[in-house]
Amino acid sequence: MTLAASFLAGAKSRLLPASIPFRFFAAAAIFHLLLWLALLAGAEHVPSFRGGPGPVLAAVHLLALGVLTTTAIGASAQLLPVATRRALAAVWPIKLVFWLTVPGTAALVVGFYTLHTPMMILAAIATSTGLILFVLILADNLRRAGSLPVVAAYGWAALVALVLLVGFGLLLAFDYEIGVLPDHGAAALVHMILGGFGFMGMLALGFSHVLIPMFTLSAPPEKRLSFIEFALAAIAVAFAAFGAFSGNTPALTIAALIGLAAAAVHLWLMHRALAGGMRKRLGRSFVLIRASWLLLPTTLLVGLAALHGGAGTNGPTLFGFLLVGGWLLTFLLGVLQRILPFLASMHAVRSAGGAPPLASELAASSPLVLHAICHGLAVALLAIAIAIDVRSLARLGAAIGLVGAAAFAWFVGGVVRRLVVAR
Secondary structure, X not given: OOHHHHHHOOHHHHOOXXXXXXXXXXXXXXXXXXXXXXXXXXXXXXXXXXXXOOHHHHHHHHHHHHHHXXXXXXXXXXXXXXXXXXXXXXXXXXXXXXHHHHHHHHHHHHHHHHOOHHHHHHXXXXXXXXXXXXXXXXXXXXXXXXXXXXXXXXXXXXHHXXXXXXXXXXXXXXXXHHOOOOOHHHHHHHHHHHHHHHHHHHHHHHHHHHHHHHHHOOXXXXXXXXXXXXXXXXXXXXXXXXXXXXXXXXXXXXXXXXXXXXXXXXXXXXXXXHHHOOOOOOOOHHHHHHHHHHHHHHHHHHHHHHHOOOOOOOHHHHHHXXXXXXXXXXXXXXXXXXXXXXXXXXXXXXXXXXXOOOHHHHOOOHHHHHHHHHHHHHHHHHHHHHHHOOHHHHHHHHHHHHHHHHHHHHHHHHHHHHHHHHO
């Protein structure tokens, strides 16, 4: 039996109400638009950005919290119960997560943009409360995920990273007001590593072991290699967090090398899933997913070069951009193109005895063509702008990215509208 057949068996009984995951996805699409607007507003500061409140830090959190984390919450709250065959114990906690994290993220971004420290602190507390509640919800589901040990291992590692991420985030917010940290820059680097590679990175790698075989109609990845990949990834994140906090360059170097080994195993497993899958025509979404697979080792190589002074003056900025705006964002947008119509088709209701609508009936393809072109150009232009320190290129990249985000928002809105009509 393929993983897709096992994944879908009885899935409908474990679906959340459609309004719950789709409110997270709709919020992420709006934050995606605001991300490129903020980058456009702060384009002159993008190439040499090293931290500190303002439009660029607001854009970073629109991306990390608004787009990546919000999508991760909506997707994992829906997909993990389906994959583990264990429904959430109750629905109201995940609704509360939304009302804490989404308005909290919006307020935090405003605080960063306007340099309003009290707003930053209050928003960080609200958002952190929502994220800790999400940790408890997901932990309750993961402890019953005996049928998916690899995914569960990645999930537990992601939750540990998220708890630490929240802690460092609160310390960084309070540090702007009362100076609680001995080294704000080191703590910010740990925060980025825990968020990019720890929380979001572990979720991306873990869910790939379910989603890619499901999309390609292939067998699950080989378990022994999957656990080797997990062990390498977890060790790399631990070394990187320690190295960033202590300013230990050898530890960071070891982390990058181990991370490259983990990436190599992951890409081999994904290649095997594509080669052994019964579905060969995978559509536009896999253009983005394949691009993200190339961006993963590229990010690590740039980070290694930046660590040893081989990536130019703006090497650290380029590394951070490729991590969250390159690998993670590209992968997430590619996956969303597949799971949004898929979930909408499962939620749609037809007359008695009628089959649910096909996923293709619930999504328009033309906005995705424009989005893929614009997203690729925007990422490339911003990476070049950072590498050679040209502000006009950063502005052009942000403008193109904004067009792509509008096209993607049109796609998300179209799926929601067709779902409402179908229901």
